[in-house]
Amino acid sequence: MKSHWIIALLSSLFLLVAGPAAATEVELNPVDDVEEAEDDDAEDEVSVGSEFRFGSYGRVRTATDLRGHTARPVNVVSFGSRIDERSYAELEFQQRFFRPEEEPDFSTDIVATLGFLDDLFHTTGDFDQSIAIRNLYATGVWHGQALDVDIWAGSRMYRGDDIYLLDFWPLDNINTVGGGAGVTFDAPVGPTNLRVHGGANRLDHEFQQQIVDVPGLEFGTEEVVFLDRQRLIFSGRGEQQLWLDDEGNRGLKAVLYGESHHLPEGVRRLDDGTTEEQLPADSGWLFGGQLGVWEASGGFFDGSFANVFLRYSANLAAYGELGIPFGVNVDETAQGASDLLGGMAGTVETPYGNATVGTYLRSFNTAYEVDTHRDYREAIIATRMHGYLTDHIHPGVEVSHQVRSPQGPYPETEDYGRPQQQAPTVTKLSLLSAFGLEPGAYSRPQFRAIYTASFLNESAQLLYRPEDRRRDLDVQHYLGVMVEWWFNSASY
Amino acid sequence: MRLFANRIPLVRTAMLSAFLVVSVALSSCFDVPYTDAPELSVEVDDWRDEVIYQIVTDRFENGNPNLDYRVDTTSLTAWHGGDWQGIIDRLDYLEELGVTALWISPPFQVVEEDAGIAGYHGYWPQNFVRANPHFGDLPTLRRLVDEAHDRDMKILLDVIVNHIGQLFYYDINLNGQPDEHVEGSGMVYDEEFGGMQSEVLRTTEWDPDYDPRGIQSRTSLGESGPAPIIWTDMPELNRVPPKPEVFQNPEWYHRRGRVVTPWGWDFRDMVETGDFPGGLKAIDTTLPEVRDEMVDIWAWWIEETNADGFRIDTVKHVEKDFWAEFAPRIRERLAEQGKENFMMFGEIFDGGDDVIGRYTAPGKLDSAFYFSHKFQVFDDVFGRGEATSNIETLFEQRPDNYGTTPQPGGITDSDGNGIAPVDALVNFIDNHDVARFLFDFDDVDALRASLFYLLTMDGIPCIYYGTEQDFDGGNDPANRENMWLADGFDTESETFQHTRRLIELRKQLAPLRRGDFQIRWASERTGDEQDAGIIAFERTYDGETVLVVVNANAEHSSETSATSLGGGAMPVSFSADTELVDIFADDGTSFSVDGSGEVTIDVPPQSGRILVEQ
Structure with a gap:
């Protein structure tokens, strides 16, 4: 039922803003550039402009642990420092259509983004690649007199601000297939943006989908979709900016954000092939806020900003939209799970260098009422500082410390099963030589040579299985080179 | 080219300082709770006061679905998902039944599956010192022990030293x-x-x-x-x-x-050194280093959980001398930490008293699972209707076979006096290794008569889970039914109420728990004779005597008299003219001791009376 009122809302917004013009049927005649139709029926045809853009985010690295092995990320928290993270890239293709002469001004963008994991051919020798479609959607934007309205539909990374050093979006970050709408208008203190969204997923997991073989009509078997239950996700976001100058180069902003998750009941078949298990309906919600400040007025701290986040999610939403609930309660629902997170990201830019900070503190509890190692508190603080030796040479240092405190013992097998007495911690010290086109914490592309020493306490070492040789290492090294870039990206 | 100025911005210094302060603060706030081992305590006054309830953990209750790995409840040889949290969740039920000690499946990690059969029972060790992840983690086991203690219940861990799984x-x-x-x-x-x-x-x-x-x-x-x-x-x-x-x-x-x-099985050397059928590899427990390790492992489980005793598996498959070392060392080590009155009883799966009893010799175990009694009394007398004189014979032979002196540092009564193994045998009708009573005899009345006798005789009664719900599974694995899927927690069922009432009376009447045991009537007759099926015994403690009369005969009422055969009525220790009232019937039924100190008590078929002086 909720999807009905979302559709109604989107329709209303569409009619309110676009008015009769949007309802007029036109013949689209896309061309590469804006041009007038030349035939006698020019008055009946509409000129449409188009523009192609290629964008990308990427990082590629190679690194050694100085022991002859590939260096791997060392983390005990869910979102550790990205200093040693793996290669990843996105290739993004955008096509924009627009009608500049029309009032209100209208344009659409079609966005397709391919994501690639780090199994690069030149590393693995396998002529193969893990590829995901990270974006495949279209937007439409009306620039009106009093307000702008946009709609979108498709598959999308739908998200707000991140904590760069941790590669983590702490508040609004949904991977969704659906649609949404937004409206932006000028309040007396600065722009206001309101957004709603609805989407669904059906994860490829027996929690949501089960395909079983049944006898075919004559011979053999055929597949039957035995379980198929969608998770519906709705979100709403409101942002108010407070400009401290006329241009908005300095300002504050406040964001409120919420989600609701809904999963219907279902039935799945157990491994014995006959017994059916009832899967109860489930739901969850998330609510959070963000306060931000930025400075881009060209002064000493030009390019500086800070964001503070606070988020609480409950029940099904505590596991994230792509998460399969674990640690369920005795009803096998996620009711009772919670995730409380506070975080901060910020960068101070000066003419001499920059300093970036990322941190969060999180308490996660599964739905299962008794504390186990699946329930935990975790925290990380990381800071990276670069000095501008020249416009292009920016040596730096990064320091981070992370700790994870399980609320029950890890299922440790050594030392007579004695649970770990300490919370696992990792401290990383990194030296960076960065090279770029220009100064700036976020100036890209950026080439880096990195050395990182990760110091693990005994409890962190014990998180590795006994067969993993890293279990014996209280210091792990990382020496490598990498490059990171982004441009024209809809998601970064 | 713009060179880096020779000054360090204050903001960077401030941020670095803040980072260090926050890091140190976070680290100190993140200590892991729960990890301390409990302080050991003595929870038992007298083990004869206890009523043991045997639980196959995997089959009792699923309290934590997150541990359901390889679960298939349609197969009795697969994991079903029962766990320690499930037992915690059902403590109310157990408390209402009245049982006071829970014997749970072995706690350690086992082989998941062998030849298509799961290790759900817990008897295929792989890691002796890790909690079985199917059942929970160490803190959950600790919590089970704590919550049981809060209800005056005890926990007995199942011990294996004989073998490992097929590894x-x-x-x-x-x-x-x-x-x-x-x-x-x-x-x-x-x-x-x-x-x-x-x-x-x-x-x-x-x-x-x-x-x-x-x-x-x-x-x-x-x-x-x-x-x-x-x-x-x-x-x-x-x-x-x-x-x-x-x-x-x-x-x-x-x-x-x-x-x-x-x-x-007839050759002791083969029994003690051979692998147990199913490929369970026999550990050489003659080696001193093996013995040291076994003592360390099993003492550790108690030190980590504060459990109250051991039920020991496959005792007769281990060299006899092992127990003379293992038991005293366990007692001594635990006593040093405050855990006294710690009981160890062994499973000697054998019908011969001489075999079972040898493991209760001085310096060895506190008690044994009384298999001979199960076979000769519950099966033969209550199941097959054989003569109750078999009981008398068995009891007469007891002192010859079982330890009659308390084990040094072993179990004691509430005054600290040692209790000899012969007085603390663990009696049972059936268990996880034999077919349930109702499978063999399909007679609920016979089961209830067996429960009557079990809960009034001497020793320590042990009830196999589901008995109170008339479970009737056959041999392994059919006798390991799923309790929760069988709606097995019905507190209104007749056998549940019958059992609850008997336990309640056992708790009320100290002689039924701690009293001596004097058989007053047993019969060689099994037909339609006047006393066929009668077994009567007095139990006296601290000057109080209770007379119990049970009729195992399924066909007719019988009485404690043989006048029709030319004999007399039953002599008792009560004075002449004493009025004995049946407190189990609770309907005022009473019997008078005649002038010669004899009394005739009639008992309906497959039932019993508990008589006390009015």
């Missing part, structure tokens, strides 16, 4: 893989070929027949010396080398192959 095979043909051989053609004695014959021999390297020399390797050229053992590497089934790692020493195993059944 290695004998590489008899030295080819590095487990094989099954078939040798010979089956040719019978043939004079044409010089009397040659070729017997068909089947050998499995997983579970070869016993060889007192140790399993020998063999090739086409003949024997090649002791067969090496090769550890399995099947992590998906947890069939990986045993833990602690000291158990990965081949010298720690007898390596003589499996007891040859059925005749092998």
